Amino acid sequence: MKGNLISIDDLERSDIEDFLSKASQAEKMSKAEASKILRGHILSTIFLEPSTRTRLSFDAAMKRLGGSTIDLAAEVSSVEKGENIADTSAVVAGYSDICVIRSPYEGTARMVAENTDVPVINGGDGANQHPTQTLLDLYTIKKEFGHIDGLKIGMLGDLKYGRTVHSLAEALDHYDVDIRLISPEETKMPEHIVEKIGIEEEKTELEIEDLDVLYATRIQKERFPDKQEYERVKGEFILNKQRVKEMKKGSILMHPLPRVGEIKPEVDKLPQARYFEQSCNGVPTRMGIILELLGVDKDA
Amino acid sequence: MKGNLISIDDLERSDIEDFLSKASQAEKMSKAEASKILRGHILSTIFLEPSTRTRLSFDAAMKRLGGSTIDLAAEVSSVEKGENIADTSAVVAGYSDICVIRSPYEGTARMVAENTDVPVINGGDGANQHPTQTLLDLYTIKKEFGHIDGLKIGMLGDLKYGRTVHSLAEALDHYDVDIRLISPEETKMPEHIVEKIGIEEEKTELEIEDLDVLYATRIQKERFPDKQEYERVKGEFILNKQRVKEMKKGSILMHPLPRVGEIKPEVDKLPQARYFEQSCNGVPTRMGIILELLGVDKDA
Amino acid sequence: MKGNLISIDDLERSDIEDFLSKASQAEKMSKAEASKILRGHILSTIFLEPSTRTRLSFDAAMKRLGGSTIDLAAEVSSVEKGENIADTSAVVAGYSDICVIRSPYEGTARMVAENTDVPVINGGDGANQHPTQTLLDLYTIKKEFGHIDGLKIGMLGDLKYGRTVHSLAEALDHYDVDIRLISPEETKMPEHIVEKIGIEEEKTELEIEDLDVLYATRIQKERFPDKQEYERVKGEFILNKQRVKEMKKGSILMHPLPRVGEIKPEVDKLPQARYFEQSCNGVPTRMGIILELLGVDKDA
Numbered sequence: 001m002k003g004n005l006i007s008i009d010d011l012e013r014s015d016i017e018d019f020l021s022k023a024s025q026a027e028k029m030s031k032a033e034a035s036k037i038l039r040g041h042i043l044s045t046i047f048l049e050p051s052t053r054t055r056l057s058f059d060a061a062m063k064r065l066g067g068s069t070i071d072l073a074a075e076v077s078s079v080e081k082g083e084n085i086a087d088t089s090a091v092v093a094g095y096s097d098i099c100v101i102r103s104p105y106e107g108t109a110r111m112v113a114e115n116t117d118v119p120v121i122n123g124g125d126g127a128n129q130h131p132t133q134t135l136l137d138l139y140t141i142k143k144e145f146g147h148i149d150g151l152k153i154g155m156l157g158d159l160k161y162g163r164t165v166h167s168l169a170e171a172l173d174h175y176d177v178d179i180r181l182i183s184p185e186e187t188k189m190p191e192h193i194v195e196k197i198g199i200e201e202e203k204t205e206l207e208i209e210d211l212d213v214l215y216a217t218r219i220q221k222e223r224f225p226d227k228q229e230y231e232r233v234k235g236e237f238i239l240n241k242q243r244v245k246e247m248k249k250g251s252i253l254m255h256p257l258p259r260v261g262e263i264k265p266e267v268d269k270l271p272q273a274r275y276f277e278q279s280c281n282g283v284p285t286r287m288g289i290i291l292e293l294l295g296v297d298k299d300a
Numbered sequence: 301m302k303g304n305l306i307s308i309d310d311l312e313r314s315d316i317e318d319f320l321s322k323a324s325q326a327e328k329m330s331k332a333e334a335s336k337i338l339r340g341h342i343l344s345t346i347f348l349e350p351s352t353r354t355r356l357s358f359d360a361a362m363k364r365l366g367g368s369t370i371d372l373a374a375e376v377s378s379v380e381k382g383e384n385i386a387d388t389s390a391v392v393a394g395y396s397d398i399c400v401i402r403s404p405y406e407g408t409a410r411m412v413a414e415n416t417d418v419p420v421i422n423g424g425d426g427a428n429q430h431p432t433q434t435l436l437d438l439y440t441i442k443k444e445f446g447h448i449d450g451l452k453i454g455m456l457g458d459l460k461y462g463r464t465v466h467s468l469a470e471a472l473d474h475y476d477v478d479i480r481l482i483s484p485e486e487t488k489m490p491e492h493i494v495e496k497i498g499i500e501e502e503k504t505e506l507e508i509e510d511l512d513v514l515y516a517t518r519i520q521k522e523r524f525p526d527k528q529e530y531e532r533v534k535g536e537f538i539l540n541k542q543r544v545k546e547m548k549k550g551s552i553l554m555h556p557l558p559r560v561g562e563i564k565p566e567v568d569k570l571p572q573a574r575y576f577e578q579s580c581n582g583v584p585t586r587m588g589i590i591l592e593l594l595g596v597d598k599d600a
Numbered sequence: 601m602k603g604n605l606i607s608i609d610d611l612e613r614s615d616i617e618d619f620l621s622k623a624s625q626a627e628k629m630s631k632a633e634a635s636k637i638l639r640g641h642i643l644s645t646i647f648l649e650p651s652t653r654t655r656l657s658f659d660a661a662m663k664r665l666g667g668s669t670i671d672l673a674a675e676v677s678s679v680e681k682g683e684n685i686a687d688t689s690a691v692v693a694g695y696s697d698i699c700v701i702r703s704p705y706e707g708t709a710r711m712v713a714e715n716t717d718v719p720v721i722n723g724g725d726g727a728n729q730h731p732t733q734t735l736l737d738l739y740t741i742k743k744e745f746g747h748i749d750g751l752k753i754g755m756l757g758d759l760k761y762g763r764t765v766h767s768l769a770e771a772l773d774h775y776d777v778d779i780r781l782i783s784p785e786e787t788k789m790p791e792h793i794v795e796k797i798g799i800e801e802e803k804t805e806l807e808i809e810d811l812d813v814l815y816a817t818r819i820q821k822e823r824f825p826d827k828q829e830y831e832r833v834k835g836e837f838i839l840n841k842q843r844v845k846e847m848k849k850g851s852i853l854m855h856p857l858p859r860v861g862e863i864k865p866e867v868d869k870l871p872q873a874r875y876f877e878q879s880c881n882g883v884p885t886r887m888g889i890i891l892e893l894l895g896v897d898k899d900a
Contacts, residue, residue, distance in 0.1 A: 257687065372656065
């Protein structure tokens with residue numbers, strides 16, 4: 001059976017470790033070495049909504065591996081004008097060896113996977129799943145600390161609607177970590193996730209001094225019916241130089257980007273800031289995902 | 301003289317056979333082998349209107365051959381804002397070794413060919429010509445049966461305005477085939493084509509049991525002044541499981557895609573269904589076209 | 601320190617000569633030879649406004665060198681919707697080895713260069729600078745005559761607002777050339793540039809017989825409050841067959857393109873016409889720029 005990467009829920013800890021290990025192999029290769037692996041191979045990128053980081057880091061990952069990409073983005077409007085997504089993606093995937101699809105609609109990736117013979121990667125389907133983001137987040141943590149078990153990890157911001165933190169929390173459930181949720185009352189993590197994972201710490205204030213990892217996300221204005229309340233909350237959770245300096249030595253601050261004010265630019269040069277490196281890690285992580293799903297073993 | 305591929309009318313049977321033969325060679329190559337042929341070569345794709353299948357299969361074809369593409373699509377709007385198509389295409393073609401152009405205007409490909417030194421491929425110019433579609437259709441038939449002569453081929457749907465079936469009929473005139481035209485009265489094949497090719501069978505009912513190939517196309521609502529008539533006609537010609545099962549053993553059902561209801565998804569798994577393979581054949585066919593026009597002989 | 605190419609003002613004559621020399625090396629390479637140099641390397645193209653020639657010739661240049669490109673263009677709208685250009689360009693540049701940015705805003709390229717570790721090329725920032733255009737103009741002149749010193753060079757058209765002619769004039773100040781400015785009163789070269797460079801000849805009539813190089817640019821309607829005056833001026837400066845034939849033997853006519861009427865198509869076949877070759881020179885020139893900034897020496 002061909003492999004797909006549709007949802008973090010589908011993965012065991014050993015699957016996650018396999019992806020991270022391939023990513024690490026990919027990052028250690030020289031450019032010349034990597035560029036020999038997938039010559040003549042094609043990744044199709046079907047993006048039914050734009051996504052700078054996801055699309056371009058997949059594009060870069062495939063090209064670092066010596067392969068090429070074909071991209072449906074330019075024709076998205078014609079797809080939207082009523083062409084059948086199932087047909088189009090089957091055709092485009094059929095031109096390629098592996099396919100990444102992003103969609104505003106939940107379940108699109110799984111549907112595409114059922115309609116094609118090539119491995120399919122979910123590049124984000126609406127509010128549902130974005131497993132390659134979660135893998136790059138885990139890769140960033142593991143690269144920094146050498147391990148994930150034993151860490152104290154805080155999640156900050158919109159924990160109610162944030163797809164990224166939901167998936168990360170579920171993935172971390174495979175590891176022996178302490179999770180602290182930090183958010184205003186209005187955007188707390190849904191109870192069913194808290195219970196499923198057995199998270200014990202929930203804070204409505206910015207307690208970050210003892211964390212190894214602080215994973216910040218956007219607090220979105222539109223979630224707050226009361227705009228004054230939004231302004232109060234936002235001010236309280238903004239990460240500025242002074243607050244981040246309180247984090248302990250060796251700790252890191254992550255963010256999936258784009259940020260819109262929740263981390264001040266003055267933080268960028270602090271030793272904790274790791275969000276640009278995290279974003280760059282998208283390339284080796286996605287190289288690893290492609291290699292794993294194509295069953296390529298560079299040592300073989 | 302450099303070669304171009306502008307119109308099926310320009311080709312002799314031997315030219316068609318050369319393209320099909322190169323396509324077959326291309327399909328048989330391993331990825332590693334193919335990816336060495338056109339290293340450092342560039343195909344420019346100038347698409348003045350979107351076309352998922354044509355653009356992406358050319359893109360994939362060039363990349364399978366180890367070459368690269370540059371694509372004007374992103375700037376189309378600025379071209380439309382009054383920049384001279386002749387100048388722009390001469391410049392862009394000049395950056396490349398071979399050029400494919402698609403345009404909503406008849407004659408654009410020939411004009412571009414006259415303004416540049418590199419081989420030019422017509423990727424469709426309005427209602428006029430789409431020769432690479434015709435070649436992939438012929439390639440699909442020949443790949444299936446090993447030959448084209450002697451087959452009984454039905455064409456179904458909008459035969460009045462359908463560029464695809466006009467070109468296919470003209471190309472098949474080089475072969476010894478029986479053609480049956482099947483369409484409602486409202487969308488019959490133009491008389492001058494029927495006479496030129498000497499087609500003897502025209503039906504207004506779905507008689508398909510004895511065909512080797514059924515080539516279906518869309519029946520477009522806007523062709524019918526009377527919408528009730530459209531609904532009646534559409535229902536009568538829709539290909540569902542029951543109707544396609546009546547086709548004889550070894551026969552195939554083709555369609556240029558996209559479909560919009562004229563073939564039911566339930567047909568996709570029947571042994572006759574060949575439209576997704578047909579679409580995939582766009583890649584080796586276009587590899588063959590590129591190789592032929594660049595004068596590359598892999599055995600040389 | 602990493603090298604960037606932000607402004608012609610930053611360059612000494614020896615820097616310019618280094619770029620031109622690398623461009624000449626690049627042009628002399630065979631396709632096979634060139635395509636081995638940058639395998640596995642990535643150029644990111646961040647175009648916040650469309651630019652057919654600049655983007656596609658960089659794209660072609662990188663691919664001729666065996667490298668790949670990743671392009672932000674498709675997502676520009678989302679960048680415009682308020683995402684931080686500094687963050688986005690830092691992320692995208694971080695996926696790549698070298699970055700070219702085009703922006704409608706002055707100073708963007710320099711800002712991006714300060715936010716990333718990879719070399720940054722200014723692909724045009726508003727009315728400010730477009731140094732790669734200037735280098736390809738110089739490359740075209742040097743390729744034609746073997747030298748730049750000693751030539752008589754005319755600049756024609758909108759010399760008041762034309763970024764291209766301002767930069768070219770400043771670059772030519774490093775050389776021993778005679779410059780003649782030819783424009784209507786309404787669009788004369790700004791006094792501070794004329795004085796800085798010490799240009800002595802300014803004409804309001806089309807005197808071109810004794811020039812080695814005539815560099816024509818568009819005269820833009822919107823610069824003229826009086827439309828009748830515009831029509832008079834335009835007619836007087838249009839380059840038709842008769843006027844260009846007056847140019848001396850061995851002289852050349854250049855234009856950055858696109859043209860909109862100021863050079864008649866009938867001129868294209870005259871021996872002076874060099875604007876399409878000039879445009880094609882964008883590829884080797886940009887190959888040279890990439891090689892120089894990446895510190896690649898093919899002889900090393």
